[in-house]
Amino acid sequence: MFRKLKLKTRMILALGLVGALQTLLIGGFAGHYLSDSLHDQIGQRALMVAKTVAAMPAVISGVRSRDQALLNRLSRRVAATNEALFIVIGDHNAIRLAHPDPARLGHSMGDDDGDYGRRALVDGEGYVALARGSLGFSMRGKAPIVDPANGDIVGIVSVGYALDQVLATIQRYQWVLYGVMGLMLVASVIAAVIIASRFKRAIFGLEPEEIARLFEEREATLQSVREGIIAIDRHGHITTFNRTAIDTLGLDPELPLTGQPINRVLPENNLMSVLASGEPDFDEEVWFRGQQMVVNRLPVRQGDDIIGVVSSFRRRDELDQISQQLTRIRQYADTLRSQTHEYSNKLHTIAGLIQIDARDEALALIGSEVSDHQALIQLLLEAVPDPVIAGCLLGKYNRAREMGLRLEIDPDSQMADVPDALPRDQLVSVLGNLIDNALEATRQHHGAGGTVSLSMTDLGHDLIFEVDDQGPGIPDDQQQRIFERGVSSKPSEGHGIGLYLVRQFVNRWGGTITVENRQSGGSRFTLYLPKQPSTQSPTPETPP
Incomplete structure (x- = not known):
């Protein structure tokens, strides 16, 4: 009751x-x-x-x-x-x-x-x-x-x-005593009401059962998120952490973290600086123990006082994989759309030729179409045994034709010795980004009939991809900036991510990418990927 x-x-x-x-x-x-x-x-x-x-x-x-x-x-x-x-x-x-x-x-x-x-x-x-x-x-x-x-x-x-x-x-004194006792009892009830009211406000009007349920939900939510989370109080002691944080940071799961000073668990952390300054950090990229992370640090305020800091972090490659998977899906969708559009037009053309009794022209068109695709497919089968890479190039070929352009693949290309450790989805995402940028630059500068050239080789210790376009070229002072996040030569918003992701993947794999202007016009992107990835981090390690 x-x-x-x-x-x-x-x-x-x-x-x-x-x-x-x-x-x-x-x-x-x-x-x-x-x-x-x-x-x-x-x-x-x-x-x-x-x-x-x-x-x-x-x-x-x-x-x-x-x-x-x-x-x-x-x-x-x-x-x-x-x-x-x-x-x-x-x-x-x-x-x-x-x-x-x-x-x-x-x-x-x-x-x-x-x-x-x-x-x-x-x-x-x-x-x-x-x-x-x-x-x-x-x-x-x-x-x-x-x-x-x-x-x-x-x-x-x-x-x-x-x-x-x-x-x-005695009775005279007892009546005084009883009066004092009554006042004490009234004061106790008043104090109980005040304490209960303030306590109720402090816990936001929640009942103990609701607090227990919220605590269980908080723990379940904290452990279910795929981002690592660590929180400290105003004294720099750890108050909250989840299993993902332990796994990501490589901490001992048996170590009791609650109440431990953050400087003892992670000596080179940046949480204390946020605690002192009160300025949040968003989407900061750091390296820690050989892996790149994206870190957010947010001060916790109570009124005007900073009472702690919460840090959430995730491995960069997980975010890149999501971005690349979305890019790959978009590429597949573009490929299907271009193929549907292209073949729909050709089918209508063939149907029209048949209706006007121009059978020889219809057969010639069909033969030309089959011949072009058969030649490309034969080239890809011989030069690129990997079906994922070959599928990507076939899709980009159809995409170029839809745009009124040509994607020419050097017949001497060879890309058979692709190491198994190289992620195919990331590789085709990088290659697709370079070809898409080349197609867009060629269409804007040259118009219909332009050509984008692709050359590939796996000789030596590196995989080498060269992509040439007929665009306006890239000014010398912009050739390195275009790999920065948000920098793009396109005037519309929403660009500046593709080449940034390319550079991130190349850096993680230990490769290089160069850009130069061709004498005949346009630019050339050259991608070098070692068959054995590098294990060195390009930037100093900084924990969350």
């Missing part, structure tokens, strides 16, 4: 009950202590008055002379002065010489409480006792009367305070 209540209600009840219990315990202890203290204080007061009366010379001489009138006058006056219930004076045999009730004079003090005052009369000791007498329950202080001349005990003084007086005093 308690769990069904809202967190705020539960906290108010729990804190209120704790406050009430503490108040009752403290109040009960204080009341008990107060009662004992008052009893002790009144008893000590009675004893002090008894000792004072016993030391009065008039009392000592009155007891020796058994002057009851004097002793009764003195006892009544002192009792009234000290607000005592009674003051009884007896001789050395505990026979009353002074008493508020004259009928009890001359009788033994033992008929009141059974205590003859032995400790005072025999041992000469003053003491406190609680007893019922003729005047009711009272707190009594008893003291011996000592003759200073010879030191003999000549009598006894008993001073009593009624328990009703004691209880009235």
